[in-house]
Amino acid sequence: MNQAGGDTHNYNVNNVIVSEATDLLKAPLKTPRLVARDQLIRLRRQFARPRGINAAYDVLEAEHTVFLTGEPGSGRSSAAKVLLCELPHEKGIYHELTPETGAEDTSLPPDLIGEEDRILLDLSAADAKAWSTALHDLSAFRHELLRKRAFLAVVPPRQFENGLPSEFILRTIHRPDAREVLARHLRSHQLDDAVWQPLPQQLLEHLDAHPPMRELARLVQRIVAARGAVHGRGAFAEWCETALTAQKDRxxxxxxxxxxxxxxxxxxxxxxxxxxxxxxxxxxxxxxxxxxxxxxxxxxxxxxxxxxxxxxxxxxxxxxxxxxxxxxxxxxxxxxxxxxxxxxxxxxxxxxxxxxxxxILQLRELNDPDRESVVKRYTDLCLSSGTTDPLFALVENWTRDNAPRTTEVRAAAHILQRGVEEEQFGGDFRRRIYDWSISRPTGNLREVLVEVCEKAMSVHHPEPALVRLHHLARNEPRPGVARDALRRYVRQDTRLQRRLLARLATSQNSRYHRADADLFLDLSAFPDDFLLRASTRQWLIDCWRMVFDLVAPHRWAPGARNWLVAADAVDNVPVTNAALDILVDAAAARYPVLSRVYADARRAVSSGLSARLLETINKAQSSHLAQRSPKLEVSPT
CATH class of the missing domain: 1.10.10 (Arc Repressor Mutant, subunit A)
Structure with missing residues (x-):
């Protein structure tokens, strides 16, 4: 519990110091959500509106769901993102969903939807099984979507578009005008129209060949890179010549x-x-x-x-x-x-x-950027032939137990980072990371997986990153890098905190209950509004009950005491009462638990809160007495 606003919250972690992030990958300067937001802002500046996008917007606004089709290279995913961000909104946020086959996060849980959210579901690379699963879940998902006045844009796989149920509306996005795309990209790089107008003939001829949108973006990057070498009148034509020469297939x-x-x-x-x-x-x-x-x-x-x-x-x-x-x-x-x-x-x-x-990674003549580049190039070569197994084999070999922490461990992180960020094969990498996370990975591999989930996967796939970090924290032999990373990760976003709380409270696998109970004690302080929602209050009760059942008193007592101290500091009577009710309801009228909680409270919180706690305990026990044989109340002394 805390009184901070926004999406970032202070946490009570029972005096456990959260370790600094490891440095296998570069730590982002911003949270994953802010990184994703900045990417969207940049996309909107560079986006040229194609024919058909207004009709798609009308469907999305009226029906809250639209499916987008178009030729390869027409920019369907970019159009979907821009459509969602153009919608008026006050409460909700933009985020992307990632249904996957072969993992527990295969479906589309309706509780991922927040009030007025704008959601992208990109299934353009989905196989038949993933598409079938998504279609099966979409009806229930859309019901919740409408209830929460949220919006969904779906990019389906082209080979399955004809099988779309009649309840969903498909709209076609045509290829945008290449000249407008080029102009917007140039302006986004602070190149005034006077610098590049009129466009050189060789550039016009290239645009008339209808290059894919990605190639146009890369061409502008080459033009911008060439501008430092040539200045003066007519310089833009020379920049284009240099860029087009570099763009040539050699x-x-x-x-x-x-x-x-x-x-x-x-x-x-x-x-x-x-x-x-x-x-x-x-x-x-x-x-x-x-x-x-x-x-x-x-x-x-x-x-x-x-x-x-x-x-x-x-x-x-x-x-x-x-x-x-x-x-x-x-x-x-x-x-x-x-x-x-x-x-x-x-x-x-x-x-x-x-x-x-x-x-060669061991060569002293190579610096870190050189090593990162050669790993990226080898990864891209494997992916160009649709081959991922050699990459996974390298990751496992470089992170084996008897391998020291060397450049190879860092290289393994770079392979997985490149993989999860790659559009076509990202799903394969996320599935493999999931498989590793639910097993017992080596210490080196665990550290690599934690880094990749926290710093790379989290930007566009926040929920899958949370699932994998949770499994890694569960399976750690002792609390370490995975638990620290999970705490850092959920600290950034109340939505992720809610998702983790639901996972802790509703896990069906008894193998993880003890680990989840212990993990909850390090994450037991949540934003105040959690205590006032029926679903999250019940999840908190279930988690505390699991703690009292499975964790020794010397471990849970400090967490319960800190919970009450936080409740005592909140200047909000409903929140304070909810905090007391949650703790007492979780104890389920068990005398030893309630006695220890009350005894600790008398030493840690104000007399007023102690009295209210005693009253809550007595009411709970009185209710219990009405149903079962009488038991002694907790004495105020």
Whole structure:
């Protein structure tokens, strides 16, 4: 209980110090909700209204639910987000739901809906099972949606749109005008119209080819990056030329280069350079023979003094040493094309490349950004071929019990972070993290999972992140990083506190009851309005009852005492009375519990609250006496 306003609340954690967040991933400067809000603000600034969006808005406003369809690349998900944020609202918040198969959070619980919420349900990548489950739950979910005057925008999988029940209305979002999209993106980067109007002919030709919306956004980023190199009249045309050159698909150039590189060490240098693009030249030099060894090449190396110099060998693969002694290809984006071409055309190199990755992470010549980049590149290569198992295997290998806390543990966190943020395969990663969280992960893996849930998954999938953090905290051998992270996480948002309280109170698995009871004692101070809602009051009663049943008095007594101290400090009679009723109702007229609670209260709270507590206890016991045999009341002395 507290008197703080907003979504952030102080917590009474029974004098347990919450440890600082670990540093496997960069700690966000803002809470996940604020990060998501800033992303929405940026999206609205860059969004060009497509044909059909006004009709979709009318359906959403009138029916509180709309399904959006459109061609791939038309920006359906972005349109859904903007529609929801354009709705007038006073109380509710915007949030995204993530129904998943193979986990306990597969359905759409109606209690996720708050008053006047605006909710996105993106099922564009859902398989048949996930789609069927969502459809089954949507009727009950929509009933609660209407009751709470909330709104829902759904992006269905295109292959199942024809099977949509008649009660739901489908609206088509067409591709927005590419010129308007470009203009909005340029303005969002503080480029005035006078700088880029009229658009150069080469840029107009590119727009007429109907590139996907994501490619347009990336093109603007390249234009903005190029503006620092050229200034003056006509500079924008040169920025565009540089950006369009970088945007060019260089696969053919790689395909033409590869046959000229007949020796294994040449191809190893090409792949190592592509993977470590932008790293120091010494790192590429040491990484190349490691890769050659992993692929078991039979090339006979010449004595060192008879070999070509590194710069000469780099020139052979169209690369060079750039300022700062870093290795780069001569053509922009050649590194990405080389990685993808070699991955696709040399499949026998894929497994050795994963082993090589673990070894080069130990190179002293690599700094942390270099390591993060090469892990991201390898992750993207695996995902480009629809392969996640090698990534999961690396995570498990790098976080095994006998592995020290090294760069490999941090690299495992980066793999999972990249995975959960990836639109197409994010569900696969969330399911695997769920499976790990309900087992007994190693200490290193637990720390990685905690970091990924708290700092990455939480931004767009807050409820799934909560579920996994809860399981990790339940399964810790002793309170540690998972419990600390769970406390930090729910502290940010009353909605998450409510979800966790419901999970603690309604768990059907007796295996977790003792752990949940102990966990509740570290989270037993909630916002005041929780005490005045019927559902949350009952959950609090159930949790305290579980505590009194399963936890030793020396453990629960400080929590009960702190609960009463907080109630004594609240200048709100209904809240104070509710706090007393919850605690007494949970004790269920058990004399030893009530006696200990009252004895501690006399030493910790005001005489007025002690008297009110005694009165509440006596009323409860009198009610109990009317139903069962008489028992002694708690004596005021």
């Amino acid at each position: 696969t053919r150039e790689v395909a033409e280069l590869l046959p000229r590189l007949r020796k294994g060490r040449q191809r190893a240098l090409l792949l190592a350079t592509a993977m470590l693009h932008g790293a120091r030249v010494e790192a590429v030099h040491h990484a190349t023979p490691l890769l050659l060894k992993e692929v078991d090449s039979t090339d006979n190396a010449l004595p060192p003094l008879e070999r070509k110099g590194l710069l000469e060998r780099l020139d052979t693969i169209e690369a060079e040493m750039a300022p700062g002694a870093v290795v780069c290809f001569k053509q922009p984006d050649f590194d990405e094309a080389a990685r993808r071409y070699l991955w696709a055309n040399l499949p026998d190199v894929r497994a050795p490349l994963g082993t090589w990755l673990g070894k």
